[in-house]
Amino acid sequence: SSNVYECMKNETEVKNKLLPYTWIVVRIDGRHFHQFSDMHDFDKPNDSKALGLMNACVVALLEKFKDVIFAYGVSDEYSFVFSKTSQFQQRQGSNIVSMIVSFFSSLYVLNWDEFFPHKELRSTPSFDGRAICYPSTKILRDYLAWRQVDCHINNQYNTCFWMLVKSGKTKREAQSILKGTQTPDKNDLLYKQFGIDYNTLPAMFRKGSFIFRDKVEEIVQHRENGCGHIQKVQMKVIIEHCDIIGESFWKENPHLITCDN
Numbered sequence: 451s452s453n454v455y456e457c458m459k460n461e462t463e464v465k466n467k468l469l470p471y472t473w474i475v476v477r478i479d480g481r482h483f484h485q486f487s488d489m490h491d492f493d494k495p496n497d498s499k500a501l502g503l504m505n506a507c508v509v510a511l512l513e514k515f516k517d518v519i520f521a522y523g524v525s526d527e528y529s530f531v532f533s534k535t536s537q538f539q540q541r542q543g544s545n546i547v548s549m550i551v552s553f554f555s556s557l558y559v560l561n562w563d564e565f566f567p568h569k570e571l572r573s574t575p576s577f578d579g580r581a582i583c584y585p586s587t588k589i590l591r592d593y594l595a596w597r598q599v600d601c602h603i604n605n606q607y608n609t610c611f612w613m614l615v616k617s618g619k620t621k622r623e624a625q626s627i628l629k630g631t632q633t634p635d636k637n638d639l640l641y642k643q644f645g646i647d648y649n650t651l652p653a654m655f656r657k658g659s660f661i662f663r664d665k666v667e668e669i670v671q672h673r674e675n676g677c678g679h680i681q682k683v684q685m686k687v688i689i690e691h692c693d694i695i696g697e698s699f700w701k702e703n704p705h706l707i708t709c710d711n
């Protein structure tokens with residue numbers, strides 16, 4: 451009967467509903483990207499074009515889904531942050547996650563040629579996704595810091611590892627050289643053996659990418675007479691590779707995390 455139907459529907463919706471008044475983070479991650487990166491011969495450890503493709507997809511996603519306030523990503527993963535008060539998809543977790551991963555996967559395929567005009571897409575990229583709720587701004591900031599620390603640790607390790615391998619060490623040898631080393635040891639190794647100052651490597655590799663909307667002032671020519679100009683203030687999606695662990699970025703961009711978000 452229709453009553454049974456209503457019960458089933460309500461129960462499913464209640465179970466799926468993300469806790470009200472909490473930040474929603476949807477994290478996606480490329481499936482089997484170890485294989486995918488090898489198959490497409492991505493530069494190791496970082497491929498600027500592959501990262502650029504990820505970022506372009508995120509920009510398009512922010513343009514489509516206004517409920518996503520900002521996103522942070524590295525490697526084959528991205529975290530999308532929705533406001534505490536967002537009513538996107540009535541906060542149904544499975545709806546939100548499935549929309550984000552399917553849209554993102556399509557964008558990845560759609561934008562492939564722009565970043566790899568001479569490389570054929572040889573398999574079907576797909577992404578897993580999960581939604582997590584964070585009840586306070588502090589915990590959301592901790593989450594983002596955790597992802598950026600992870601970016602740093604992995605990137606530093608991978609940079610050393612691939613420099614050693616490219617210089618003739620086997621993967622096993624490189625692994626054992628790096629075993630138990632700390633951050634200063636790795637910086638030393640890069641500098642002494644390869645003349646690389648880790649801090650001068652591209653910020654996108656070291657810090658990941660933070661993508662958000664910001665006010666951009668544009669000076670446009672006056673239409674009628676061609677002279678004079680009008681100033682337009684627009685919201686634009688922009689990409690930065692900045693430190694999101696400390697206070698300064700958040701102080702400079704107070705609109706990203708506010709009490710009434």
Ligand code: DGT
Pocket residue numbers: 479480481482483484485487488492493494495496497498500501525526
């Ligand atoms: P998963 O997520 O469990 O399906 O497995 P994977 O293989 O996607 O592993 P994950 O997500 O832990 O690690 C990301 C992999 O993607 C890692 O093996 C390195 C690769 N990858 C990501 N970005 C780049 C890049 O820019 N260049 C290269 N060469 N590889 C990359």
Ligand code: MG
Pocket residue numbers: 479480
């Ligand atoms: Mg994974």
Ligand code: MG
Pocket residue numbers: 479480481482483484526
């Ligand atoms: Mg992956």
Ligand code: MG
Pocket residue numbers: 479480525526527
């Ligand atoms: Mg990953």
